Amino acid sequence: MSSKYDALVAREKKVLCQTYGRYPLAIEKAVGARMTDLDGKEYVDLLAGIAVANLGHSHPELLKVMAEQAQELLHVSNLFFQPRQVELAEILLSTCACDRVFFCNSGAEANEAAIKLARRYMRTVRYKDAYEIITLTGSFHGRTLATLTATGQAGRIKEGFEPLPEGFRAVPFGDIEALRSAVTQKTAAVLVEMVQGEGGVLPLPEAYAREVQEICRAAGCLFMVDEVQTGLCRTGKFWAHQHFGLTPDVFTTSKALANGLPMGAMLAQEHVAKGFVPGAHATTFGGGGVVSAVAAKVIEILKRDDMAGQARDLGALALDAFRKVQDKHPECISNVRGLGLMIGIELSAPGEKIHSELRERGFVCNLAHGRVLRLLPPLVISADDLLAFAAALDDIIESNKA
Template sequence: MGEAQSALFPNYARYPFTFVKGEGSRLWDENGKEYLDLMCGLAVTNLGHAPKQVTERLKEQVDTLWHTSNLFHIPGQERLAQLLVENSCTDAVFFCNSGAEANEAAIKIARRYYQKVINQPERYEIITFNMSFHGRTLATLTATGQDKVKEGFSPLPEGFVYAPYNDADAVEKLITGKTCAIMLELVQGEGGVIPADPDFVKAVANLCERHGLLLILDEIQTGIGRTGKLFAYEHFGIEPDLVTLAKGLGSGMPIGALLGKEKLRTAFAAGSHGTTFGGNYLSTAAGLATLETMLQENVSERAAEMGSYIMSELKSRLAGNPLVETIRGLGMLIGIQLTGSGAELIKSIHEQGVLVVPAGPNVIRLAPSLLISKEDIDRGLDTICQTLAKAAAAAV
């Protein structure tokens, strides 16, 4: 069906593919063509498509019970929450349906903590960062440091100020008596795959401690093994007050989570926040199977190893290519910064059966399955590097 005939709103600029099957690091379209998937549904299918452990757990749950609502205890929620806190620096979990909802919950609990627990109602502002991305709800798109996502949605809610990324001095200058939290991505994904400088992260954590602020880490894209640790904050030697998760947590099933320190527990008292579908039987079954597999099979460690290999190969093979400005990332979230637009290059790579995705107009983003084979990595790198080499030669 052509787009003009579609009953859908045209709010997605879709690629011209329709996939009907996925397995591991491969997808097949409706014509039977096979693709190597190096984007994983935007860093979602960390264990690959249809991982056996998750599939089996879902089938078992589908045959048992789907939904009761959060007015009742849901055993899968309790088990998944316990596993998350046992493997993080946090103590309590709230489940929702998406990353935007997780970040919305983080914004709400930060404000409520100061207004209802600390009794400082004047503190409601959150410092976020230029080029950040935190979601599409009104609050989370306002928290996002990119004007393009805000166009046409005014008036936006107040309570957010923006600092340059990797500039702790600029952050400190924005702290006032209204500030309650700093919200930070340890790798800016949508902003161009830009890792945070370790000294900057430690300085921000120190600012939060010194000024009595909450440190919120948006790990929607970096969490659940993507960066070579279960949580990206483990690379930086800090302990956040709040962590948000989504993408990799459910292997493609819709789930989000807000993890927080013990002191925040009373800020979300009964009736303060909720969701009909969040943490339902199916999503938590997928989340539990995903996280158990991650831990049992040491997937994070493999992601660190393969991520280093990809980075090394790209830097070696693209050295001297005039179209490439820099290569950066953390673990298996990697960006190739180009000197110009990447749209045509990405189109060419897709046509050769390898799926990558942009991060802004001039960055090619790689976010493959954390279990992708070395052979598949090499195949994907061959296609990417040869495409860039041909484009550079043609531009001479």
């Protein structure tokens, strides 16, 4: 590592709360599907800021909207009606079967809003004392106290933060009978990701996903989908729940919504949205001028350029290439799975060495649970970059055998 890098890391260690296990890489700039480090070395970005830069870094149309809107109106608060916020809501709702939206600033906040809405809807619209939120093991829903409690994982995410809020339980991923018996009169909602991201890229089987919705409808609780990572064309449909024709009562989005500016949203069907009334929920920055203008442009471009189709096509190409590498090295790669451009390559042994060698060769991806190479590239990445990644992976595995 260079002296520039070492100096930056030394300063960081002194001043920031040490909450992140960072890769040994400092990024100075990023354009499209390329990132450049402090010393001018270029990397192919197969992570997109963890499924955020779906349209690539520094997209010129988004930069233009950002600059123009910043000169018009940055922030006035939700005490006022704001045209950009309403325009965004209209275009966002045109992509799905929900009727109303609440804007916030992150995925955790969007899920927090969904959890609060589910409880309040049950109490004030349905007059039921139903408050429990059921999630799946392996899920990830955020780091606020409620959303980390909803998260179906043990370990550091929860340790030391007790007492955790009541009214959450996780049932085993994929076990429909476990879910059926967990849903009771106390259940307000079942909340699932269509593809578990942090969990290691685990798509929900179609039949299971359909049954989850059916169980919710039969029991009269809400079916809620966390699309924070899977949404906005990432999986090859605008929303991942659309692969199976599902109609969640509530779903959440964030990450790619403003392609890098902090933004989240909770979308709900009309009857459920009645659970919120003025004063019941709020956030200072939600739906401000600049983020709303940029997010509206993001959605316009995602639709105009058929980014869902692009994610489908490139995802199929990438899965095929990675499976060929698996066929060559079955002892090293145990599974290749994914939906659209949300792909996991599961290694048979701890993957730190392969992961860091990929980075040294100029490919940045994530390593989930120490074993799954998780790829969430910008949807504008080229087929050549994906094939180059496959070739590098093949070569690294081959040379590690020698």
